[in-house]
Amino acid sequence: MEMLSSIFTYSLLHATLRMSTPVILATMAAVVSRQGGITNIGIEGTMLFGAYFGFVSAYVSGSWIWGLAASVLAGVLASAVIGVVHLKYNTHIFVTGFAVNMLALGLTRFLLQQMFHVSGALLVDRPVTLPILRLSIAEGNPITASLFSSYSLFEPLAPLLVAGVWYGLYRTSAGLRLRSVGLHEPAARTAGIDVRRTKMAAILLSGVFAGMAGAHLSMGYSSMFVENMTNGRGFMALAAANFGGGNPLYACLGCLVFGFSDSVAIRLQSTGFPAQFVLMIPYLVTVVVLTSAMIGHLRRSDAARIARKLADEVRVDGKHADKTW
Amino acid sequence: MNRRINLSYGLNFILSLLLPFMLGAIIIALLGHDPQEAFRELFRGAFVGRLSLGTTLQKWVPVLLTGLAFCITSQVRYFNIGVEGCFYMGALFSAGAGFLITGLPAYLHISLCFLVGIFAGAIWATIPGMLRAWWQVNESCSTIMFNYVAIQFASFMIVNPWSAKSAASQTVPILPSAALSRLMPPSRANSGLFMALTLYIVVFWAIKKTRLGFKLRSTGGNPFFTDYIGFDTRRIVVLATAISGAVGGFAGSIETLGVYGNIIDGFSGWVAFDGMLAALISKNNLWLLPVYSFMIAALKTGALGMERFTGVPKALIDTLIAILIIFLTMENLFRFRFSRREGGTK
Numbered sequence: 001m002e003m004l005s006s007i008f009t010y011s012l013l014h015a016t017l018r019m020s021t022p023v024i025l026a027t028m029a030a031v032v033s034r035q036g037g038i039t040n041i042g043i044e045g046t047m048l049f050g051a052y053f054g055f056v057s058a059y060v061s062g063s064w065i066w067g068l069a070a071s072v073l074a075g076v077l078a079s080a081v082i083g084v085v086h087l088k089y090n091t092h093i094f095v096t097g098f099a100v101n102m103l104a105l106g107l108t109r110f111l112l113q114q115m116f117h118v119s120g121a122l123l124v125d126r127p128v129t130l131p132i133l134r135l136s137i138a139e140g141n142p143i144t145a146s147l148f149s150s151y152s153l154f155e156p157l158a159p160l161l162v163a164g165v166w167y168g169l170y171r172t173s174a175g176l177r178l179r180s181v182g183l184h185e186p187a188a189r190t191a192g193i194d195v196r197r198t199k200m201a202a203i204l205l206s207g208v209f210a211g212m213a214g215a216h217l218s219m220g221y222s223s224m225f226v227e228n229m230t231n232g233r234g235f236m237a238l239a240a241a242n243f244g245g246g247n248p249l250y251a252c253l254g255c256l257v258f259g260f261s262d263s264v265a266i267r268l269q270s271t272g273f274p275a276q277f278v279l280m281i282p283y284l285v286t287v288v289v290l291t292s293a294m295i296g297h298l299r300r301s302d303a304a305r306i307a308r309k310l311a312d313e314v315r316v317d318g319k320h321a322d323k324t325w
Numbered sequence: 326m327n328r329r330i331n332l333s334y335g336l337n338f339i340l341s342l343l344l345p346f347m348l349g350a351i352i353i354a355l356l357g358h359d360p361q362e363a364f365r366e367l368f369r370g371a372f373v374g375r376l377s378l379g380t381t382l383q384k385w386v387p388v389l390l391t392g393l394a395f396c397i398t399s400q401v402r403y404f405n406i407g408v409e410g411c412f413y414m415g416a417l418f419s420a421g422a423g424f425l426i427t428g429l430p431a432y433l434h435i436s437l438c439f440l441v442g443i444f445a446g447a448i449w450a451t452i453p454g455m456l457r458a459w460w461q462v463n464e465s466c467s468t469i470m471f472n473y474v475a476i477q478f479a480s481f482m483i484v485n486p487w488s489a490k491s492a493a494s495q496t497v498p499i500l501p502s503a504a505l506s507r508l509m510p511p512s513r514a515n516s517g518l519f520m521a522l523t524l525y526i527v528v529f530w531a532i533k534k535t536r537l538g539f540k541l542r543s544t545g546g547n548p549f550f551t552d553y554i555g556f557d558t559r560r561i562v563v564l565a566t567a568i569s570g571a572v573g574g575f576a577g578s579i580e581t582l583g584v585y586g587n588i589i590d591g592f593s594g595w596v597a598f599d600g601m602l603a604a605l606i607s608k609n610n611l612w613l614l615p616v617y618s619f620m621i622a623a624l625k626t627g628a629l630g631m632e633r634f635t636g637v638p639k640a641l642i643d644t645l646i647a648i649l650i651i652f653l654t655m656e657n658l659f660r661f662r663f664s665r666r667e668g669g670t671k
């Protein structure tokens with residue numbers, strides 16, 4: 001009981017948002033590409049590029065704005081590679097995505113060795129980080145301070161971004177076009193939509209979000225660059241997008257579940273529970289969440305299928321009525 | 326297929342192969358090293374001498390087998406990223422069997438260790454397989470998550486119950502009766518190589534020539550048709566994942582019993598991803614898989630030698646392998662129009 005009360009405190013809310021934010025940003029990348037019918041498995045590597053170039057250019061220039069710009073640029077470039085190779089040269093997106101992930105791992109390690117002569121992690125004396133938002137009214141009380149103050153730039157922005165992506169996808173004509181490409185390509189083509197261009201735009205936008213996620217990872221969530229610091233978050237983002245069925249709001253909910261289990265996991269660790277089992281929790285939660293989402297989805301689509309079949313039966317007018325079922 | 330188109334295909338292949346190396350040469354030159362010397366050391370590090378060649382062969386085994394495991398599930402269109410987890414499980418449990426079971430003659434002990442590893446891998450792969458078969462849970466997500474769970478579980482067993490209590494986190498070494506024999510003594514190549522090749526041939530034959538193989542290929546070709554002619558596609562998918570996991574577990578067992586003699590935390594370094602990439606660039610063509618997996622193993626081994634003797638970092642070779650894969654999989658990167666009449670076919 002005492003253990004539980006030490007885990008579930010008011011500060012868990014801030015911790016959950018903190019742990020979720022990198023995944024939420026990456027999930028927006030996954031959602032945008034998923035709606036265009038692409039499982040962008042290269043988000044992991046794109047994020048890593050964003051994290052590296054953001055951190056380094058912020059350190060070199062001394063300004064987080066340049067760092068963020070470099071992150072986004074790196075994300076866009078990496079996803080442009082994915083887009084051109086996948087769409088123009090007809091490769092399997094998984095192959096290209098994995099190759100880009102591998103490229104990101106190798107190249108960041110290589111650059112780390114060549115530019116800073118370190119391997120593993122890049123720690124600097126005065127790291128440049130994204131601004132931390134402080135609310136001076138809330139600072140007086142520890143509870144309100146924890147709830148409302150000292151958020152890194154992207155932590156309050158992430159929910160707004162989710163809302164923005166939702167609006168873009170479901171309330172604008174560009175979003176409608178993107179979704180129609182993802183839903184049924186030939187129909188979209190018939191309607192006069194340039195499918196390849198739309199997909200490319202989706203991949204590039206996904207690169208912007210993945211770059212931002214990387215920037216947050218190395219300059220907001222932590223203030224250093226570590227080799228392979230994305231550590232499966234890109235894949236988790238894909239899982240969250242899958243869970244939400246491409247809807248950013250539900251996908252964000254999935255991210256919060258990961259963030260929550262992650263922050264509970266960290267607290268469990270301090271109670272002497274074996275660390276490895278704690279570290280498994282977010283991954284297991286992902287699988288459970290995915291499975292439960294699919295079971296729910298299948299129930300709904302089963303109902304839809306039966307309704308369709310009934311409609312078909314009426315339409316065939318008894319011609320094939322003996323073998324419709 | 327037209328011969329001229331094949332010529333274009335071959336040229337495309339060779340250029341795709343050369344371009345990353347040319348890029349590498351330029352980067353090496355920019356770093357202030359001699360590219361010719363670096364590539365010579367790369368070659369020597371991979372092939373010249375018992376140690377180099379043996380290490381290449383030793384590294385070839387897991388890449389080949391994990392690639393094979395990936396190909397098996399690809400037959401039923403199941404994108405199995407989870408071979409790494411099976412690899413860990415196989416290695417972990419055969420390490421456990423290797424030191425916990427005592428007083429057996431070598432052939433029995435080794436077979437038992439392999440059996441344990443194979444079962445561990447098969448069971449581990451079957452879980453996401455069942456999730457996919459019954460509830461259509463996207464396997465490319467769930468298998469990745471299972472990898473991380475397997476790695477954490479292995480790490481727990483290595484650090485806590487089975488720990489050797491030494492400075493490095495590793496398990497108690499296996500008994501001599503469980504160890505595979507070494508082939509080229511200074512290197513760690515072992516008789517697992519022959520087992521791997523035998524398994525490769527058996528699986529190849531099974532996929533192409535047996536009833537089971539037909540079921541797998543038919544499910545991948547058209548699951549609805551396969552269902553219609555009376556095969557239970559769900560069971561076939563689960564079976565494919567089990568076989569794939571068994572092969573992955575077998576690869577892990579070879580690593581433990583033949584190479585390391587115990588299991589060290591984080592020993593694999595995502596080797597199954599190398600295998601998967603070998604399978605992906607060979608486009609699940611089982612003839613090409615050994616070639617590509619050998620190429621990846623040789624590059625990785627050679628990179629070590631190159632780093633040691635010329636100072637060109639190994640990370641550069643990892644980068645070049647990634648670029649190589651991107652180029653190799655691109656269709657018609659370099660377009661050659663040898664035949665105008667056939668222009669429309671591609």
